[in-house]
Amino acid sequence: xxxxxDADSLRLxxxxxxxxxxxxxxxxxxxxxxxxxxxxxxxxPLVAGATVTRVVRHGEKxxxxxxxxxKELDGPLKRGAHVGTIRVRWRGRVVARVPLVxxxxxPEANIAQIVIGSVPGGLPALLALLGVLAVGTLLLLGKxxxxxxxxxxxxxxxxxxxxxxx
Numbered sequence: 001x002x003x004x005x006d007a008d009s010l011r012l013x014x015x016x017x018x019x020x021x022x023x024x025x026x027x028x029x030x031x032x033x034x035x036x037x038x039x040x041x042x043x044x045p046l047v048a049g050a051t052v053t054r055v056v057r058h059g060e061k062x063x064x065x066x067x068x069x070x071k072e073l074d075g076p077l078k079r080g081a082h083v084g085t086i087r088v089r090w091r092g093r094v095v096a097r098v099p100l101v102x103x104x105x106x107p108e109a110n111i112a113q114i115v116i117g118s119v120p121g122g123l124p125a126l127l128a129l130l131g132v133l134a135v136g137t138l139l140l141l142g143k144x145x146x147x148x149x150x151x152x153x154x155x156x157x158x159x160x161x162x163x164x165x166x
Contacts, residue, residue, distance in 0.1 A: 019057060019058060023053065023055075023062055025062040028048055029047050032048055035071070037072070037109070039074075039114045040117060045102075046100050046101065047103045048086055049099035052096045056090060060091070064086060064088055065086075068083075068084040076107055076108040079103070079104050082101055083101065083102060
């Protein structure tokens, strides 16, 4: 009968639907990782550029892996700049690729940040280096001054000897 057929169809649908469920693999805007900014002691968050959902069997999962993520970023970059890819895998296959984007704008490093960031150890090491250079310069200037005085005295003695003044 038509009623029996509809009941069987409904049972079959309920059986099939009970064996599967929807999985949210990646949510747009979710922080996936952070990356160091070049020449600075800052990090910028990288977020998912889109949402990925997948229908899978109960007991199965999707896996997420990041690809092409740089170790370091240098500006200027706009908010939402594509810097890597999120791969969603299911049953060993890549089923979705989502852009990995910057969560905020990344300004270009200024000259002070570049100078400080270029010295291993950062600002304390740079200050120590500048201190050593300052002390070394002062020592050299003192040595030149003493040499000049010695040269002037020797020159004065020579001129006194030549003129016969005691």
